[in-house]
Amino acid sequence: MDLSIAGILLLDGATSGAVYALLALALVLVFAVTRVIFIPQGEFVAYGALTLAMLQMGKLPGTVWLLAVLAMLATLRDAFAAVRAGQPAGRIARDAARSLAGPAVVALLALWAAPRQLPLVLQSLLALAIVTPLGPLVYRLAYRPLADAPVLVLLIVSVGVHFALTGLGLLFFGAEGFRNPSFWDERFRAGPLVLSGQALIIFLVSAALIVGLGLFFGRTLRGKALRATAVNRLGARLMGISTDGAGRWSMGLAAFIGALSGLLIGPTTTMFYDTGFLIGLKGFVAAIFGGLASYPGAAAGALFVGWLESFGSFWASAYKEVIVFTMILPVLLWRSVTHGQTDDE
Template sequence: MDTTILLFLLQDGITNGAIYALLGLGLVLVFAVTRIILIPQGEFVTFGALTYAALAVGQVPGTARLGVVLGLVALAFDLFAARNNLTARAVARSAAVYAVLPFAILGIANAVASPQNPAALNFLLSLIIVAPIGLYLYRIAFQPIAHASVLVLLIASVGVHLALQGLGLVFFGPEGLRGPPISETAVTLGTLRFTGQSLGIYATTLTLIVALWLFFGRTLYGKALRATAVNRLGARLVGIRTSLSGQLAVLLAAVIGAVSGILIVPVTTIYYDTGFLIGLKGFVAAIIGGLISYPLTALAAVLVGIVEAFSSFYASNYKEVIVFTLLLPVLVLRSLAAPAVEEEKD
C-alpha cells in the first residue's frame, strides 16, 4: 500500500472517529447518570444536521415547531406531576422552561432565518433549536419512569428513537440534505490536504471535550452529575434531584449530537435516518469503553473511525459489518474479565 493512501485513510478515519468520540461520550454520560441507553442520540445528529442545512437555505425547520409542541407537552406533564403542591414559583419556573423558552426560540428562528446568514449564526441557531428537544424528551418520556429497570428505559429509548425518526421524515422529507461548510479554507501539509471543515471537526471535538472536562471537574452542577452517576441515593440525600441530573445529562447529549450533526452535514449527505447509523458507531465506542470510561470511549471511537475508513477502502460493501463486528471480541473479553455482573440494585 502506498503511504499517501495510508495517510489519507488515517486522516479520514480520525475525522470520523472524532465525531464518534463525541457521540460515545454523550452516551456514556447519559448512561452513567440516568441508566438510559440513549438510542435517540443519533436523531439529535440528524436534527442538528438537517436543521442547520434548512437554516442555510433560509427555511425555518420543523424542529423549531417540534420544540414548542414538546415543550407544551412537557409543561403539562410537569404541572400534572406537581399538582398536589403547586407553588407560584414552581409554576413560573416550569412555564419559563417549557413554554416561554421554545416559543422564544421559534420566534428568534422566524425572525433571523435568511439565506444570507453567516454559517456561525446558523450553527448557534441550530444548537438552541435542537438542545431543548433533548430536555423536553427527558421530561416526557424518561422522567416518569426514571426508577424503572435498564431494560424498560431501553425500550422507552427505542420508542423515542422511532418517533423522532418518523418526525425527521415529516420535517425534512426523504431526500438528503447537505449544508455549507463552516469554513472554506484548506491547509496542505505534505501530501495531505486538511479542509477547513475537518480542522473545524478536530477543533470542536477538542473544545467540547475540554469544556466537558472542566464542567465535570470544576462546576457544582458538573460534580452533581458525577455524584448522581456514582451514587444515586447519596446524591438524593444531599438534595440533588435525580430528575435535574437526568435533564442536564440528556440536554448535554442533545447538544453533543447536534454539534456532531452540524459538523458532518457539509461533508456527507444526511438523510432523515442517517443519524441512527452514526449514533450506533458512537455506541460501539461507548460499549468498548464499557459504558463507563470516557477516555477509553474516545480512544475506541478513533479506532472505530480508522477501521471504518480502511474497510470502506478495501471492502466497502462490508464496511458496516466489519465495524459492528468489532463489538464481538470486546464483548467476549469483557464478559470473561467481569465474571459475575451484578444485577442493578436501585
C-alpha cells in the first residue's frame, strides 16, 4: 500500500464515517431520552432511500400507506384511552383531528406528487416528510405503553419492531435493489484523490446537522427539555416536562436522521429493503464507543468504524463486516471493567 491508496481509503472511510456518525448520534439521543436501544434505526435509512426510489419511478411508496395506518391506529388508541379516562368528547375529537391532520396532508401530497416527475430535491423533501413522522408513531404504538419497563424489555420490543419494519419493507419495495441518482455529479481532483460532489454533500450535510443538533440542544427550550429528560426522567417530570413528548421528539429526530442518511448514501450504494440493518448496526457499534451516552465519543467512534471498514475491505474484503463487528467485543469488555454500576441500567 502506498500513500495514494492510503489517502483514497482514508477519504472513503471518512465519507462512510460521516453517515455512521449521524446514526450513532441518533441512537445515543434515543437511548438517553427513552432508554431504548433503537435497533430499527437502520430501517429508516432504507425507507428514506427506497421511498425516494419509488418517487423517482413515478410510483406511490408503500410508506405512505404505512404512515396512514399507523396514524389511525395511534389515534384510535389515544381516543380509547381518553374515553376510559372520562375526557370530554369535544376534546377527544380535537385531539384526534390534530393527530391525523399532518399524516393526512403528507399522504394527499404524496398521492398528487407521485405520478409527476418533480425535481430531485422536492422528491427528497417529500420522502423526508413521509418517513420522519413514522418515528413518533412507532413510539406511540410500541414504546410509550412500556416507557417504565426495564431496558431488557424495551430491547426485546426493539427487536420485534425491527423485524416488523423489515418485513413491511420487503412488502412495500420488493427484493430488488435500487440506486438513486446523485445530487451533484461534479468531481474534484487533488493529486490521486478524487472527491465526488456526492461525498462533499455528505460531509457538508453531516457537519451542518451535527452543528444544528448542538444548537438545538443548547439554545432551544425543546432541546433543553430533551437534555433534562436524558439526565433525570423523574426530575424532568416533576418539573413539568412531558417525558412522553420528549420520547416522541427523540424518535422523530432519529427517524429524520435515518431517512436523511438514506438519501445521502442512496446514490453511493445499491439499497435493498434490508440494507439498513447493517448500516444501522455499524452506527450502533460507533455509539458503543461513546458508551451510548457521549455524543463526541459516538462521533469519534463513527470515524474509526468508517476507516476500519475501508481499510478492512482493502486487506480482506470478504471479512470487512466481521472485522468491524468484532471490534465491539473489546470495547464492551473495557466498559464492563471500568463501569462501576452493577444494576441493569
